Amino acid sequence: MTITSSAGVFLAPKSVAVVGATPDKGKLASVILESMKNSAFGGNDHEQVMNDHEQVINVYAVNPKYKTIDNAPCYSSISDIGEDIDVAIFAVPAAITPGLLRDCANRIKGAVIIGGGFGEAGAAGLALEQEIKEIVRRTGVRVIGPNCMGIYDTISKLDTFFIPPERIKRPFAGGLSIISQSGSFAVTAMDELSADGIGVARVISYGNKADVNESDCLDMLCDDTHTHAVALYIESVDDGRRFVESARRCALKKPVMAVKVGKTEVSATAARSHTGAIAGRYEFYRAAFKKAGVIELNGYEDFMAACKVYGAKLPVVNGKRVMIITDGGGIGVALADECAAQGLSMPLPGAELEKPLGKIFPPYVAVSNPVDLTGSVSDEMYADALETAMTGTAYDMAIVAVLWGPPGLTDKLPAMLAQKAVVFKKPVIICSPGGQYTRERVRLFENCGLPVFPAPVGAVRAAALLAKGARQRQ
């Protein structure tokens, strides 16, 4: 068979083998085999999964200890399968991984090595990782990992994330792709996105990057039509020049956002013991992001805010002029403070808006920015205020801060706001702080595709990230 050097095989494998497959339900390999089989239909001698291109994926179990697993055949080695394999998933102890990889390297295109105990775990582990690098160099096989979660892909249906579905939910299909050096970070983000109703295309956790690194992942996603935006979690970049090139190429086609953790000496030490990464000075990363047109994210919240707004398929933003509409004066002022702090502008309604806005409000509502509709608000007042303010060219986006206390507000409000947003084609971000009743209403906004943030900082940060995206495109 021809081995191509492209890592692209990881995004569209037609055959997958789980090396280390086991009937023991507690083990990682078992979770992976289960995940792969969850959307499977029976084949003759193996499981088959249909991907989104309606292609069949063949799924093979490999372990010399078993003849069958759950009544499906189990192969003693990849060579025994009788078909070349696109992606082999290695869920075996670190010590035997290099040997097994070497034995099958000419029959597979790509390997995902999920186990730990390599470069992050001292001298012996480092030697094993060196062996893997040597196999890659010699054979051209591509490797993701070791010490990673691998790939969760809603398009190809590849799913090597060894997380039981009871505790961690996987997001549905969407346009956002995530590249993460940390597996736990990727898993937590996925779980949170799933709870917040945001879908993903591909999630790649690349761990110690014995071969495939952040730049390879960016190259893969650059031409991927399923990926509309990319969010990166980075602890370290080895080849800065290549990273800037890959990131810039990708950022020309779609928004690329990145968080770099391990900013200080102490936290960089933590990163080193986590994935063995040498973190480097943060200033270099900041400069690289800027050069590449990558939106810089600051920590976990920022990463999640970026995923929420860029995963929500909001209309494209052309500037940073924000209109705030609220029924709570105090929250309005807090949002205005935050907008100023984050570099967004909040122009007052001009002469052309004063009259139409004034006409739809009772006299106690000040025609201003924020517009404070007060506790006498109704669904219609919110919808009318939003439509009137956002039609025309005065504002680039709206933050609607909803306090659910006023009795004039009903569960119809989210859909009414979303309908208006479809017409004027500008992003609407919801800020809605509060307790139980309020939290139960978050889903109503999410179901209409409106991103919701409980408190002002998050909502304004989301707006600022959209504005940054607008600047990067110019």
Add this chain to the structure above:
Amino acid sequence: MTITSSAGVFLAPKSVAVVGATPDKGKLASVILESMKNSAFGGNDHEQVMNDHEQVINVYAVNPKYKTIDNAPCYSSISDIGEDIDVAIFAVPAAITPGLLRDCANRIKGAVIIGGGFGEAGAAGLALEQEIKEIVRRTGVRVIGPNCMGIYDTISKLDTFFIPPERIKRPFAGGLSIISQSGSFAVTAMDELSADGIGVARVISYGNKADVNESDCLDMLCDDTHTHAVALYIESVDDGRRFVESARRCALKKPVMAVKVGKTEVSATAARSHTGAIAGRYEFYRAAFKKAGVIELNGYEDFMAACKVYGAKLPVVNGKRVMIITDGGGIGVALADECAAQGLSMPLPGAELEKPLGKIFPPYVAVSNPVDLTGSVSDEMYADALETAMTGTAYDMAIVAVLWGPPGLTDKLPAMLAQKAVVFKKPVIICSPGGQYTRERVRLFENCGLPVFPAPVGAVRAAALLAKGARQRQ
């Protein structure tokens, strides 16, 4: 009767009248009367409420239009009641408020004027507010408001917050008191605290402050033994010198924290149309907070983080040395970044800790800070790591970042951590980001008195606020 000039009557009224009482269930006065009667027991000619001192509060309805409301008598005026009233709550139109207040000023000690349409609403409203100020000056009656929510008090049982309980929950009794110029801000904070399991002592929303202002409120709460910590929301302070004096006096006895909103020109304009406040330059406020020993809060999230940690009755902190224990390497690094950004220190475990820590972990756990227990974590490993690290003098507090994915973690974990915290008497703050399963487990931590923040920024901010409190006390 003797009218004292003290505003303290608002914290322990023995008789309350609702002026503008009505059987119309939609009206504000009706909501207030209902709230007051919710914990009432029947009197002869009026409702009676028992406060926490087991004193009876008499509750009277006043409105010349009705003889009875819900089968209880309604008085045509306060003079008709035949008893002097401690606190009269005015829920009548702005235009008739000054006249009614004037008529009864010598029979009441305090008035809460909840209605709007005063100084925040143009020249006519300003004139009405001037009239109220004149009555205060002439008679010595004390006034909270107008344009406010008034008081929600879990000790005295006074509750003038006109919010229907279906949408906005009131927190249970606790040691935190809140002083807020904005009513909606106070309501939203209360609702959120109630959902997060944090109790309050008194919440005072003082609005336009025709009389009682932030300094009066601080004076009231300074000597209040039920109040263990005070959180302020300020749009403006009129008399800076007095504010610093009152705040300093209070801060010597208990932690006082403040957020000042309307920091910039645009947001200050918003504040002006909200409560008629002239906001002033933020630098002055920051200097005043520092001089008074007040912990400066930055926006809504910060305010809520402060309420959560100072409302949770955590042990007193003596410094800023944080130990981070987690099962997610990436989150650990993110927390370490945040700690560095917020000025907390994260010393590595010294020689005296290395051995005992090393002994309780499997070899793949690095004895470091953060301690990363990895996906192989169990409840016991968390509890042992926490106990070992926090016993002794090496650390002042712990942030425990729990990712719930690993199968070794059970619902017993929160209580196990809380038990340890009781022994070593240092604050433990939980950081637990994730989706549905994780969010359902938040309550388990809250029930044990451990404050929970979904993401790193909030958890570290809470730790930094505790450390600030430690500095202020020195």
